[in-house]
Amino acid sequence: MNMKRFCTSCGNEIAADTVFCDNCGTPNKDVPVAESTETSQQLDTSVGPDAESPTGRGRRVLLVAGAATFAIAVVIAGVWWGFLRAPEISEANVNAGRENSDKPVTAAKSSGTTAKSDNSGSTTPHSKDLSDRESKILFESAMNRRVISIPLGLFFVMHPDYAHTGGKDSISAQMHEDLLAWAKIGLLDVTLDEKFENIIKGPYSLEQRDWIVNKNVRAKIAVSATESGKRYVDPANSRQIIISEGTFTISKVAKNEEKKKGLDDYRLLMLSFDAAYNPLVKQFKQIMGSPLEAKRKAIVLLKWDPFSSRWNFVAIDAANESEEFKTNRVANALSGR
Numbered sequence: 075m076n077m078k079r080f081c082t083s084c085g086n087e088i089a090a091d092t093v094f095c096d097n098c099g100t101p102n103k104d105v106p107v108a109e110s111t112e113t114s115q116q117l118d119t120s121v122g123p124d125a126e127s128p129t130g131r132g133r134r135v136l137l138v139a140g141a142a143t144f145a146i147a148v149v150i151a152g153v154w155w156g157f158l159r160a161p162e163i164s165e166a167n168v169n170a171g172r173e174n175s176d177k178p179v180t181a182a183k184s185s186g187t188t189a190k191s192d193n194s195g196s197t198t199p200h201s202k203d204l205s206d207r208e209s210k211i212l213f214e215s216a217m218n219r220r221v222i223s224i225p226l227g228l229f230f231v232m233h234p235d236y237a238h239t240g241g242k243d244s245i246s247a248q249m250h251e252d253l254l255a256w257a258k259i260g261l262l263d264v265t266l267d268e269k270f271e272n273i274i275k276g277p278y279s280l281e282q283r284d285w286i287v288n289k290n291v292r293a294k295i296a297v298s299a300t301e302s303g304k305r306y307v308d309p310a311n312s313r314q315i316i317i318s319e320g321t322f323t324i325s326k327v328a329k330n331e332e333k334k335k336g337l338d339d340y341r342l343l344m345l346s347f348d349a350a351y352n353p354l355v356k357q358f359k360q361i362m363g364s365p366l367e368a369k370r371k372a373i374v375l376l377k378w379d380p381f382s383s384r385w386n387f388v389a390i391d392a393a394n395e396s397e398e399f400k401t402n403r404v405a406n407a408l409s410g411r
Contacts, residue, residue: 202339202378204385209343210324213374216387217322217347222355224256224315225249226297226307228267236290244291253297255361259354261303261315263296270294320351322370333408339378341385342404346371346395369395375404 079088081095088095204212225245234247245253257264270293299307299315306315326346333340349370351359359366372392376385389403 202341202380202385204330204341204376206327206330209327209330209341210345212376212385213343213345213347213372214322214324217319220319222317222319222358223308224253224262224317226262226299226313226315228294228296230291231293231295233290233292247292250293250295252358252362253295255358256303256315258361259357260300261306261354263298263300265296267294267296317354318352319355320349322350323348333375335408339380340388340408341376341378342408343374343376344371345374365394367394367396371395373399373404375407 080086081088084095086095228243230244231250232244232246236247253262253264256262303315306317308314308316324345324347327343328346329342329344331342333342347370349366349368351366356366370392371394372390374390375388377388378384379386389407391399391401391403393399
């Protein structure tokens, strides 16, 4: 019969055949160690003089945990060393797959005093000291993103002598002519608003007559895309058609000159460039009496913005290389007109 015993260390009541006190872990001297299989296994696998006690087991656990921690540290160190030895990832590699950058078409951002090259060999100006090579890249970047925007909807057409202010529901007489040219190409349907035509023809009230005369309205038109034109409707704005103008490459920088006007810094560029125009654009210009050639030239005026460290386009005059310039936008901008 098993008799109850009390632990000689803490006084806890224990069974007579208990090997260790379940309260403090002190061995029961009345039970030989060899009589317990569990104890034999623990002694066989333990390390150190405290193997026969729970304290010894705790030390063994700490040793195993320490070894595991050391192994993890070795692995982490190896990974870190491999990272340090890996080839550097350059901005050129990151951008290698990109066809278009996010820079605005009206500017080239700058922030330092050097020129930065990308994977294509091009440079981005990093100061207002614009080299010929940088000016070529700046011009090409802007020109190759140019698009022609054609409005859709109902519009009042103003008289030619009216100073059009660009209201969203009205267009200038010149824009009306442009829309009719796009209609000839087959991209647009341009129709007169019959209700408005009846008002003009009369009879109409004095209020209507006064509105028509004072507003200098010549007509009201409805502009919509044809089946051919629908493929060019802007996905982000169904009220306009967007047509890419073409691709352009600078062949020569004839002049790259600094200009100062008050506190502002300008850059005057004279360029020759090769133009591969969109066939629709060439057709439009032909109808408007301004045929485009592959060899072109341009006078460009840039203005330096010191706050954003950016060159902004102010004005541009362009012409076929074999012709004289027909506009004076750059000269007018420099003279303040």
